Amino acid sequence: MSVVTLDRRDSGTSGTSFTRLLRWLDDGIDSKGERYLEIRRRLVAYFDRRNRSAPDTLADETLDRVSRTLEESGRIKVTPPARYCYVVARFVLLEDIRRSQREIPFDETRPISLDPAANRAETDEAAERSLQCLTRCLNRLKPEDRNLIVEYYRDAKRQRIDRRRELARGLGITMNALAIRTWRLRASLEACVAACRNRR
Amino acid sequence: MKDFAASHPIDTRMAMPPTPPMSDDPLIRYLLGALPADEVARTMVDDELAARLRLVEDDLVDSYAAGTLTGEQLQRFEAFYLVSPGRRGKAAFAKGLQTAVERATHQPRPVQKVTTQPSRHIWRESWWPLATAAVLILAVGVLFLQNFTLRRELHETARQIEDASQRAAAASQQIEVERKAAAAAKQALVDARTAPALAVVSLVLVPQTRGVTSVSIVAVPPGSSAVPVNLTLEASAGTAYDVALRDPASNRTIWRSSPLAPDRLRKIPTVPVSLPAGLLKAQHYALDLFELRSGSAPEFVSSYAFEVVRQ
Numbered sequence: 119m120s121v122v123t124l125d126r127r128d129s130g131t132s133g134t135s136f137t138r139l140l141r142w143l144d145d146g147i148d149s150k151g152e153r154y155l156e157i158r159r160r161l162v163a164y165f166d167r168r169n170r171s172a173p174d175t176l177a178d179e180t181l182d183r184v185s186r187t188l189e190e191s192g193r194i195k196v197t198p199p200a201r202y203c204y205v206v207a208r209f210v211l212l213e214d215i216r217r218s219q220r221e222i223p224f225d226e227t228r229p230i231s232l233d234p235a236a237n238r239a240e241t242d243e244a245a246e247r248s249l250q251c252l253t254r255c256l257n258r259l260k261p262e263d264r265n266l267i268v269e270y271y272r273d274a275k276r277q278r279i280d281r282r283r284e285l286a287r288g289l290g291i292t293m294n295a296l297a298i299r300t301w302r303l304r305a306s307l308e309a310c311v312a313a314c315r316n317r318r
Numbered sequence: 319m320k321d322f323a324a325s326h327p328i329d330t331r332m333a334m335p336p337t338p339p340m341s342d343d344p345l346i347r348y349l350l351g352a353l354p355a356d357e358v359a360r361t362m363v364d365d366e367l368a369a370r371l372r373l374v375e376d377d378l379v380d381s382y383a384a385g386t387l388t389g390e391q392l393q394r395f396e397a398f399y400l401v402s403p404g405r406r407g408k409a410a411f412a413k414g415l416q417t418a419v420e421r422a423t424h425q426p427r428p429v430q431k432v433t434t435q436p437s438r439h440i441w442r443e444s445w446w447p448l449a450t451a452a453v454l455i456l457a458v459g460v461l462f463l464q465n466f467t468l469r470r471e472l473h474e475t476a477r478q479i480e481d482a483s484q485r486a487a488a489a490s491q492q493i494e495v496e497r498k499a500a501a502a503a504k505q506a507l508v509d510a511r512t513a514p515a516l517a518v519v520s521l522v523l524v525p526q527t528r529g530v531t532s533v534s535i536v537a538v539p540p541g542s543s544a545v546p547v548n549l550t551l552e553a554s555a556g557t558a559y560d561v562a563l564r565d566p567a568s569n570r571t572i573w574r575s576s577p578l579a580p581d582r583l584r585k586i587p588t589v590p591v592s593l594p595a596g597l598l599k600a601q602h603y604a605l606d607l608f609e610l611r612s613g614s615a616p617e618f619v620s621s622y623a624f625e626v627v628r629q
Contacts, residue, residue, distance in 0.1 A: 160362055166404045167351070173404065204362035245410065252414045256422075268422045273382060273413060297373050303377060308411050 139185040143199050157181070157200055164187050168211055176214055181205045207244050251314035263303055270300045345374045350391065351398035376412070379405075383412035390596040401607055436497065522548045522588065525620035532625040533602065542595045548581070548588040549607050555580035555587035559619070563593060566604050566623070573597055577610055597625045 145155045158177050165173035165259040196202035361371045381387045397403050564574040581588050602625050608616035
């Protein structure tokens with residue numbers, strides 16, 4: 119099992135509180151911190167899809183509030199823990215919206231329209247830099263993982279589906295398991311590329 | 319700021335009832351900013367749905383990067399999804415991944431090389447064994463040639479050794495014969511020295527040959543005036559002969575006979591000659607026999623060597 123490094127330096131949660139939070143999120147199954155990372159990832163995505171400017175900060179704020187509730191109440195009856203986190207996250211989102219004094223209705227269906235050209239404005243230089251980072255990160259993967267990524271994402275449409283089916287059959291796993299495996303590889307690549315770009 | 323979660327205890331009343339599986343279409347609409355709030359909750363709480371949402375998001379972003387998004391989906395993607403810097407980063411990553419995969423798949427692979435360039439590939443893969451085989455064949459050829467040459471030389475040497483052995487055996491045999499002859503001659507000399515010198519015995523000389531032959535010994539008793547010698551003829555006898563006594567050291571003729579007639583009564587014809595004993599010293603001499611023919615110069619017939627022993 120992979121070792122997970124949990125960075126809680128920006129949080130006000132003490133070591134004991136954080137341990138309690140991890141235990142509560144695990145819900146009886148020791149995930150070595152994986153469950154915390156998974157919930158935090160979902161929270162970041164949730165705030166990001168609400169177009170908040172600091173989704174990571176809001177995700178940490180949500181988890182801090184859950185941790186404080188655990189400290190004060192001793193236990194939270196809502197199950198599963200992810201459901202309680204989502205409920206808290208909705209209030210954190212609302213507060214953030216109000217704080218930003220924007221008149222944005224709290225409506226999940228609201229589309230946000232901005233200039234697409236501006237959104238896509240990533241310079242060629244930045245794109246090339248990202249590509250270099252990606253190549254470097256790909257080369258850091260184990261050969262079988264690198265091959266899996268390449269084979270999984272090559273081709274298109276029917277050919278791609280057939281290839282993925284063959285890959286799954288070759289590995290002796292289901293298509294869903296193959297998708298999850300490659301998603302993990304892709305997520306690690308994304309993190310690697312982000313770290314690489316930040317270093318440059 | 320009001321901390322809603324802290325001030326409003328949440329209990330199990332907020333638990334949601336089980337809901338049927340969600341298809342990909344609502345997930346795509348959610349990703350594009352068009353999904354009711356209650357459905358969003360499911361993507362947060364349901365682990366399986368959360369995982370599917372991530373996969374659908376990756377597929378959606380990949381489709382955009384590949385340029386296969388069209389119509390309203392493309393519009394909403396650009397209008398909503400690309401608003402966030404984080405999501406723009408995902409789109410950029412998808413584009414980069416696509417490029418990287420294209421580069422990786424378009425790089426020549428070893429298996430493809432076998433298919434497209436078999437001969438060159440095979441040559442590159444196997445030139446060492448081929449070279450080794452060539453060297454081995456060359457070496458075997460050289461060794462075979464050397465072996466053939468050595469065998470031929472060995473046969474030649476063996477033949478030469480056999481010839482030499484045969485010659486050595488013949489020489490040994492001849493030497494043994496000569497040794498016995500010499501021993502007999504010495505014995506005859508001893509006998510001659512001890513015998514009374516009253517009678518003169520003629521000596522039969524045989525022609526000198528190129529081989530190793532013992533030299534006949536002529537014992538000259540004291541007081542004798544002539545030494546009779548019979549010279550054997552190899553061929554049929556002629557009518558007349560003469561003999562020249564020659565000193566082989568100086569090759570000078572010191573005496574010559576008068577014309578002589580051959581003795582045809584003997585089984586082997588001989589030419590009898592009487593040598594003047596006074597001329598003979600204790601040394602080697604040669605008698606040259608010449609056939610005399612009328613109207614022509616004397617013809618050399620043979621030479622006879624002997625050693626004079628003075629008694």
